[in-house]
Amino acid sequence: MLTAKQHELIRFIQQRLEETGISPSFEEMKEALDLKSKSGVHRLISALEERGFIRRLPNRARALEVIRQPEDSTPAPRAAKPANDAAPVVMPKAPSMPSPANDVIEIPLHGRIAAGAPIEALEGQSSLPVPAALLGPGEHYALEVSGDSMIEAGIFDGDFALVRRTNTARDGEIVVALVRGEEATLKYLYKDGGMVRLDPANAAYDPQVYGPDEVQVQGKLAGLLRRYH
The missing domain is CATH 1.10.10.10 (Winged helix-like DNA-binding domain superfamily/Winged helix DNA-binding domain)
Incomplete structure (x- = not known):
């Protein structure tokens, strides 16, 4: 319903x-x-x-x-037949193919997130206009990326990470991970022998390994926005 x-x-x-x-x-x-x-x-x-x-x-x-109407929708009433029994005038339908446009929606922008050593995220709240076509189903928010540990995944300092809010993720997905309830970072997530491993995408950085109770998934990367100066 x-x-x-x-x-x-x-x-x-x-x-x-x-x-x-x-x-x-x-x-x-x-x-x-x-x-x-x-x-x-x-x-x-x-x-x-x-x-x-x-x-x-x-x-x-x-x-x-x-695709379909709700089952309890009330159909529109039919037009009354003309009194003189003349055939009703049938107006041609407009073309059925919608035309493209640039719809933009506002999603919350929650501070900065580290693509390097963890830093505090969610330090404030404003909003970021995002093309609707970049977002799929679900609730989303944005974080500004700080650091270079994910550059081999195409994520650079100053990018805006578009994140779908969720608390679960599969191995190999890029997630927003809250570490020890205080700091957040953007990394690949892996379960490793009962531990949680956060992998960078930069050979200059080492993976970070934490206990299962030390890491909380707060979202999965859904897309990126980049400014060109």
Whole structure:
């Protein structure tokens, strides 16, 4: 069963597709649903996508397709037949292929994170605008990378790591690891003989090995943003 906001959003998307052939922008959806931020829209879309009601068309930032309607949706009323029995005028449908756009959502930006020796992360909170096409389902946040221990993985000092929030990860995934409840670092994660090993991607650095209770996964790397000066 969908929430009221999910119902409202899927009806709005379907209505816009029928009227214009173009799915609404995140800004339009935010205003239509009276939400405070685009991140709320992103969460609703991710939930509908995960449950199979909509899907994002590949390689397009503004391209949503309604796959199915909720079972309890009320169909739109049919137009009354003209009194003189004349054949009704059928208006041509707009093209069904949505056009691309550059939808951007705001995700929390939590300080800096080390790609070297662990430093404190989550030291403050602001926000970072991110193209919606870079993010998949789930809740995301961003951290500014400090250091060079992950350069062989293409992660450089000053990059913004886009992180999907989770507390689990498989061996070999790049994670945000909170060490001893105080410091966070960006590393490859491995389970090694009952210990947790955090591996850099730079031959100049050694792996860091901790007890299983000393490391807490706070997210997995989902993407990167880079500024060019």
